[in-house]
Amino acid sequence: MTDREPGQPRLAVIGAGPAGLAAAIAAAARGVRVTLLDSAAEAGGQFYRQPAAELRARRPQALHHEWRTWERLRDGLDAHVRAGAVRHLTDHHVWLVERRADGRFTVHALLGPEQEDPAEVCADAVLLATGGYEKVLPFPGWTLPGVITAGGAQAMLKGTLATAGRRAVVAGTGPLLLPVATGLASAGVEVAALVESAGPRAFAGRARALAAQPGKVAEGARYGARLLRHRVRLLARHTVVEAHGADRLEAVTVAALDGAGRVRPGTGRRIPCDTLAVGHGMLPHTDLAETLGCRLDGHAVHVDDEQRTDVPGVWAAGEATGIGGAALSLAEGHIAGRSAAARLRGARPEPAEWAAAARTRTRLRAFFAALDSVYAPPAHWAEQVTDDTVVCRCEEVTGGAIRAAVAELGAGDARTVKLLTRAGMGWCQGRVCGPGVAGLAGCELTPSRRPFARPVPLGVLAAAGEDD
Amino acid sequence: MRTPRELADAHPGPAFTVTLDGREIEALPGQTVAAALWAAGVTSWRTTRGEGRPRGVFCGIGVCFDCLITVNDRANQRACLVPLHAGDDIRTQEGTGHDDRP
Ligand SMILES: Cc1cc2nc3c(=O)[nH]c(=O)nc-3n(C[C@H](O)[C@H](O)[C@H](O)COP(=O)(O)OP(=O)(O)OC[C@H]3O[C@@H](n4cnc5c(N)ncnc54)[C@H](O)[C@@H]3O)c2cc1C
Ligand code: FES
Numbered sequence: 001m002t003d004r005e006p007g008q009p010r011l012a013v014i015g016a017g018p019a020g021l022a023a024a025i026a027a028a029a030r031g032v033r034v035t036l037l038d039s040a041a042e043a044g045g046q047f048y049r050q051p052a053a054e055l056r057a058r059r060p061q062a063l064h065h066e067w068r069t070w071e072r073l074r075d076g077l078d079a080h081v082r083a084g085a086v087r088h089l090t091d092h093h094v095w096l097v098e099r100r101a102d103g104r105f106t107v108h109a110l111l112g113p114e115q116e117d118p119a120e121v122c123a124d125a126v127l128l129a130t131g132g133y134e135k136v137l138p139f140p141g142w143t144l145p146g147v148i149t150a151g152g153a154q155a156m157l158k159g160t161l162a163t164a165g166r167r168a169v170v171a172g173t174g175p176l177l178l179p180v181a182t183g184l185a186s187a188g189v190e191v192a193a194l195v196e197s198a199g200p201r202a203f204a205g206r207a208r209a210l211a212a213q214p215g216k217v218a219e220g221a222r223y224g225a226r227l228l229r230h231r232v233r234l235l236a237r238h239t240v241v242e243a244h245g246a247d248r249l250e251a252v253t254v255a256a257l258d259g260a261g262r263v264r265p266g267t268g269r270r271i272p273c274d275t276l277a278v279g280h281g282m283l284p285h286t287d288l289a290e291t292l293g294c295r296l297d298g299h300a301v302h303v304d305d306e307q308r309t310d311v312p313g314v315w316a317a318g319e320a321t322g323i324g325g326a327a328l329s330l331a332e333g334h335i336a337g338r339s340a341a342a343r344l345r346g347a348r349p350e351p352a353e354w355a356a357a358a359r360t361r362t363r364l365r366a367f368f369a370a371l372d373s374v375y376a377p378p379a380h381w382a383e384q385v386t387d388d389t390v391v392c393r394c395e396e397v398t399g400g401a402i403r404a405a406v407a408e409l410g411a412g413d414a415r416t417v418k419l420l421t422r423a424g425m426g427w428c429q430g431r432v433c434g435p436g437v438a439g440l441a442g443c444e445l446t447p448s449r450r451p452f453a454r455p456v457p458l459g460v461l462a463a464a465g466e467d468d
Numbered sequence: 469m470r471t472p473r474e475l476a477d478a479h480p481g482p483a484f485t486v487t488l489d490g491r492e493i494e495a496l497p498g499q500t501v502a503a504a505l506w507a508a509g510v511t512s513w514r515t516t517r518g519e520g521r522p523r524g525v526f527c528g529i530g531v532c533f534d535c536l537i538t539v540n541d542r543a544n545q546r547a548c549l550v551p552l553h554a555g556d557d558i559r560t561q562e563g564t565g566h567d568d569r570p
Contacts, residue, residue, distance in 0.1 A: 152528025
């Protein structure tokens, strides 16, 4: 590689969201040369997704929270880029991080939205800050145009100032639904209802962990006030049982849930809408870590107190290591960047120097663990999935086909179901249908072992192989 | 009613024209294919291979591949990622170009 300058260690940070930005800034400030790669055209990640520059938004903060923090991150990044300490590579989709025989790394990326031309970056260490993506469980009608993920609605709004329709229902479960509902409402969309499957009483049992986080409770209260102001109806312990429409969404049926998480018969009611923004929580992006051989804890990349994975030279921070929101990602990124900087310079890191970030991390991890047990999809959601409901959107595999694979063909795990039905074999590589298929088949959602984090053109694969 | 552009006080450059299956639609600098189609009232632009069902944006961030579309003769572009340029020729897709995939 030509971009090697002896002396200064090089760190490749993958992902320019809160975690990656905090990490890049912390490492660059301590004498490490950082290459920051992200598939997006602008830094910010999901939380601080910026409108495309050409839209020339003078008040992007109107779509955002914690704007001050963003300004600090943005200015910090700019300063390091100007000083030559950080190289920010936008529109770089990383499909593989390769650990070479000499212990260093080659980061393989595809350029631009077309993702056809390759690029490579060489580094002494890598820091995975790839965030997460939304989990959506299937229900009848969820493939209709107009049904979008809650985070997707938010991303389209923040990134392109676009909304799909005029009347939306926001549904599912999890803390993301609140900002999505208030975001859409303030952008002029009539939000007919916020349908949350968790019940208000579920929060009471976790009162202690939640109360330990006054800032977060205040944040919740602010969202609540905003919902009221926009006259958004909150339907707690309710769920969407069906989306209706011929060629696009026209209405949804929502119903109440009983204490056991079953739909209460006779409670269904129809709400006309042209948009349904739906989500059931988030899952970490672990593909790059998996191909590097990093250990996972459940669905998250395992890290130690310094945010190191168990593969030497590989750090991870933010939602790739567990879902916990932007503030936790910032704290983890900061710690990871400092640890990597020290270790790359051959020094032993001083955890005392990041004690404040570590306290924040402890607090927020406890908070999100409590939230996680509050926000859960209805226990019996799979009962609502009819045999003709498409579950794998790419390969159009129905609920009936998955049930048959289990009942008649004896498939006992997600991989066998996949082989028998093709569920999860399409373009998205099972990212979307994975949780739905596992739930219907009654087995655990296992990490997927995708060979690459992105579909890779054959020519690029062949050329990458030649380097070795 | 307030629009997102008003909320963010956005003043993009002048609109330009692109075509969707030959029909002219307006787009703004900085808009992705998906954003311009939504603005034109179009919510689906692909039919599935098996059942011929309509699809459009689902994840909005490049993960799900539901929003595939042909842009300037390149099939299977993700409408939620690809920015538009004046004169672009967008075509709805039937099925997915599955065979192009490695
Ligand atoms: C669609 C969506 C919208 C969200 N909106 C909100 C919201 O409005 N409010 C809120 O509180 N929370 C929101 N969240 C939750 C959000 O995940 C956290 O708030 C926070 O952004 C996490 O920070 P992070 O740095 O860990 O990851 P992220 O912010 O997700 O940043 C990860 C970055 O890595 C990049 N990346 C991932 N894989 C690759 C790859 N292979 N190659 C190159 N780049 C890669 C991504 O483009 C992204 O920029 C949203 C989540 C999603 C999925
Ligand atoms: S909407 Fe999912 S990839 Fe474009």
